[in-house]
Amino acid sequence: MKRNIRLLIEYDGGRYRGWQKQGKNADADTIQGRLEQVLSRMTGEDVQLIGSGRTDAGVHALGQVANFHTDCGMSCGEIRDYLTRYLPADIGILKVSDAGERFHSRLNAAEKTYCYRIAVPGVPHVFDRKYLWHFPEPLDMKKMEQAADFLTGRHDFKGFSSIKRTKKSTVRELYAIDIEKKEKEILISFTGNGFLHNMVRILTGTLVEIGCGRKQPEDVLTVLQTKDRQDAGMTAPPQGLFLVSVKY
Structure with a gap:
């Protein structure tokens, strides 16, 4: 069974076209796209990241929540360290944790x-x-x-x-x-x-x-x-x- 990993993220949205990926050729222009690039490289899988909601171009986050499914065996601490090392300085991972199988960062948001x-x-x-x-x-x-x-x-x-x-x-x-x-x-x-x-x-x-x-x-x-x-x-x-x- 795949793990469901939950991320708590902060970012400066000033140079991005918002949270949502705008197509395969624009990964670097969005927060979701940049995160998926690094996560896919880390896991060797085609990672699909789900955010709690979309922020517009230029909007920032102090506590965005996202989740993804993976077979990766790295610990939560190792995942956080990897992301911190390879993400740009304007995207920070505050916390990484294992979530329940049914957790969905957007649909479960209250x-x-x-x-x-x-x-x-x-x-x-x-x-x-x-x-x-x-x-x-x-x-x-x-x-x-x-x-x-x-x-x-x-x-x-x-x-x-x-x-x-x-x-x-x-x-x-x-x-x-x-x-x-x-x-x-x-x-x-x-x-x-x-x-x-x-x-x-x-x-x-x-x-x-x-x-x-x-x-x-x-x-x-x-x-x-x-x-x-x-x-x-x-x-x-x-x-x-x-x-x-x-x-x-």
Whole structure:
């Protein structure tokens, strides 16, 4: 019986075209493709890596989860050492463990948390400048929090996604949206049972437009009702977004 190996991964997505492999000739351009290259070389097998979800081009992860099946007899520690040695420095393996036969990193995921980082204008951001959205206007936290309260719960979030047509349900549940202002940045954390394509970035862009006065908190209710992407705010740029954790 093949082993089912679970990986906990962090990566800087700045130079990649996202998590998902885009074809056999583009392995080096994606996180999944680069990992599969090294895993296949390590095992001598054609490894198919399953991620908990897809991150867009330029998006980062602090706690991506993935799994693959293999006949490889290396210990989990040896696998981690091998990956650490041969992966580029912007992809790190935090943990390797044997998972149950039926574990599936995407289908078994029960909760995900994303965090978006926005720079406070007028403050130097020398070391984190590549990982922040440098939005130039001050933001009204109270209005953003009011809108976040409207968004929390179980809703059809189709209007907050880039999906045009789908037969699958676009209903998701947001357990919490936490907005925290620090000295140099604003952190917006989204925790839910799943997220649609570009959902976090569109939610963030909408909250920012509310924070700077271009929209009102009640406008998010209109988007939930019409399910029309045009009624929502802009799509926040990818560099400020991090997949923080996945729970099972």
